[in-house]
Amino acid sequence: MGSLAKGMRDAFFDTLFSIALKNKDILLLTADIGAICHDKFRKSLPKQYVNVGIAEQNMVGLSAGLALTGKKIYIYSIIPFLAMRCYEQIRVDICCMDLPVKIIGIGAGFDYSTLGPTHHGTEDIALMRFLPNLTIYSPSDNLCASEIARKSSREDGPAYIRLDRTGYPPIYRDSGKINMRLGFSVVKGGKDLCIIASGNMVYTALKVSGRLSEHSASCGVIDLFKLKPINAEKLICAIKGLSHVVVLEEHCLSGGIGENIAALFLSQMGQCPRLKLLGIPDRFCAEYGKRESLRRACNLDVGSISNIILEWIKK
Amino acid sequence: MALNAGSGHIASAFSCVEILVSLYHGGILRVKPGNAAYRKRDRFVLSKGHAAIALYAVLADLGFFPNSRLDKFGKEGGHLGVHPELNTPGIDVLSGSLGHGLSVGSGLALGARLDNEKYVTVVLLGDGECQEGMIWEAALFSSQHNLNNLIVVIDYNKLSATDFLKKGLSAQALSKKWEAFGWQSIIVEGNSFEKLLPVLRGVHGRSSSKPLAIIAVTTKGKGVSFMENKPIWHYRIPSGNELKIALKEMFLTEKDVNYWKGDLS
Structure with a gap:
């Protein structure tokens, strides 16, 4: 069960990395939230990886500006700091302008169980559902997360993608079922x-x-x-x-x-x-x-x- | 336009007319009115989006779209709203919610850097708008990334929507704040072409690695005596005698507002 060790986050970003290797217009932005699976972006694709710092609202606006220059942007942070803190920035800068920015929220539900309510991702879908132009994905396992990474990179509009950190047993044996x-x-x-x-x-x-x-x-x-x-x-x-x-x-x-x-x-x-x-x-x-x-x-x-x-x- | 639609921020627009005319008519911004989406064009972000009425007049005058579009400002079937949107030729960024423009502008500037493009991005901020925290997140980011292709012009008219900013920062203090955030900063008279143009001419190919903040000291409601420095005129449309005085002070006659079909009395 090697897939147990790696969670859907790893699967998502591993796939995204292989896509980004062939497409220099794909950028990953993070608001100082680390993940081991981001290290290869940092090392191998330094021009396609930006740690924006602890400034999520700026990250959303920044991603919109980059998208307006023809880039496809993935922005990453813990769900409440992205979907909740930046709600109006997501609404105006990303959704109103219908830009190819993929909002990756980490920590679905009680994933950050010991960190308390500030870190729980428990109202994000409700908020994101209200926004026109926005597609929402919530993968169930690693394979599904990989497929969503691939699909999102081919889609033009904005998307919200809700991920887990931790690994769970697979739902799918092959991606053909997804x-x-x-x-x-x-x-x-x-x-x-x-x-x-x-x-x-x-x-x-x-x-x-x-x-x-x-x-x-x-x-x-x-x-x-x-x-x-x-x-x-x-x-x-x-x-x-x-x-x-x-x-x-x-x-x-x-x-x-x-x-x-x-x-x-x-x-x-x-x-x-x-x-x-x-x-x-x-x-x-x-x-x-x-x-x-x-x-x-x-x-x-x-x-x-x-x-x-x-x-x-x-x- | 504002008279016709019964809506618009006239005083905010009058505050930054000289800045916009300098940027566009003064040939600072390298743009192509006949090819608004030209890839190598300089980008302009009207972060204080409520002043769009002034920008529309400038863009129409340069031929980005026909003057007839102005007649339908804020009207059913029209394309121009109080705040700018992407469906208008010459508008690079949708705005209207204060505080967003510098972040989006930083993204445009970073995109230019990554693509080795020479264009600059100019962001027009209000001084009241600088109360928004997101501005300072972006200010810090863009200096850390040495975005010297990013220019901010602050329409320093000392007023926000309902109040004076006299308890806030002086132009000098504001300038120091930008410098403390890693920017180069210049204070200039903002309603004067003679003072503005020499400063703006330096925005391309800058030798400094820092982004540039130009604090343009302006008068809100400039050009109409009873509007100048009066918070009440942030969002108000003149009528009757007010309108007569305003037209006279702007050396206009009733004939000049030819798209306006209302009653002057």
């Missing part, structure tokens, strides 16, 4: 219900599905890795005939993909399946420990999720 055009993949079929999950929660969803099968419930899992725009028509096709659908995310429930999908289903389906939205409740999480402990505090661990779903489908 349908970039569709924006989601059915990673496991199910007859009774389905969990639509994003990011690292896809792995949790697969475990939950295993737990549910012990209780004779056949639960499918969909990896929704493109969060904006969502291919609603195809997603509705994928869950057709199921009576229960769960949306699972490591993000606050307000404004998350659960709300988004609920609105899509309600407005576009004649008859909606019953929906359960699982995410972080309306509070800051001041617990510490491993990511799993924080998830447990928010009922987002495999045991809690399985129990919630079992009780729900019995009703």
Whole structure:
């Protein structure tokens, strides 16, 4: 399991590095947030790597100026310092001008578990969803992150890409299963219900599905890795005939993909399946420990999720 | 334009007219009105985007777009808004939210450096705008990266939207602040072509490795006595007798504002 050691961040930037080697117009900007996978940019592509310093707002404006000269820019920092601190800069400088700047937020959900609420990336998707022109990706594993790196380098507009630092077991064995055009993949079929999950929660969803099968419930899992725009028509096709659908995310429930999908289903389906939205409740999480402990505090661990779903489908 | 649309920042525009005319009509900025997207052109960022009304007049006068566009400023079916956008020929950067322009300008200047292009980037900031923290993030970055192809002109008119900046920085103190951030800094009379042009002529091929800040000491509402140095005129359109006085002081007649179809009385 070599992929365990390397996380989706490494996979993303390794792929980006190989693309940047062949394209000098690709630049990586960081706001003094390091990553070992950035070292080769620093060493081998010094003209394509800029540490802007601890000045995230300037980094966003700077990336817009560089993009206006024909460059394709990747900017990198911890989610709250980018998606939240720089919201208006992202809105005006990147989205209003529709520039090829890819915003890479590190630390999805409770990834920075011990660093406290200042470092938790738990409201970013809600904020980014509101911005016109912006595409949003949230890869579920290393292969998926690689594919998104490749796809984003070919796309012209702005994008927000939400990454984990830490490594988890893979969801995909080969990239052929990752349908970039569709924006989601059915990673496991199910007859009774389905969990639509994003990011690292896809792995949790697969475990939950295993737990549910012990209780004779056949639960499918969909990896929704493109969060904006969502291919609603195809997603509705994928869950057709199921009576229960769960949306699972490591993000606050307000404004998350659960709300988004609920609105899509309600407005576009004649008859909606019953929906359960699982995410972080309306509070800051001041617990510490491993990511799993924080998830447990928010009922987002495999045991809690399985129990919630079992009780729900019995009703 | 402002009369016609009933909207616009006249006093902010009057404050920087001489700066804009010097840059464009004075031949400082190397631009091609017939080919606005010319790759090697000098870049201009109107960071105090609310003064766009003055920039539009300058760009139209040079032929970037027909004068007829000005008639539809701020109007339904028009292309020119109170703040500049990329769909207007000659506008390099969308602006309107204060504090952004120097960062974007730094990106343009860094892009030129990476591509070995000789063009310069000129950013026009308001003095009130210098209260925004992002300006100083960019000031620090651009001097650390020796972006000597980046020029800032500060429209130092000593007023912001609602108040005087007299409790803020003197021109000398502001100049020292830019120097402390690693910039070369010059103070100049900003409503005088004679004083501005010699300073601006030096922006290309500078020998200093530092970016350059030009603090242009100006008068907000310049040219109309009752608008000068009056915070209330930051966002106000004259009418009636005010308008008559304004036109007279600017040596204009009713005929000169020929696109205006309103009532002068």
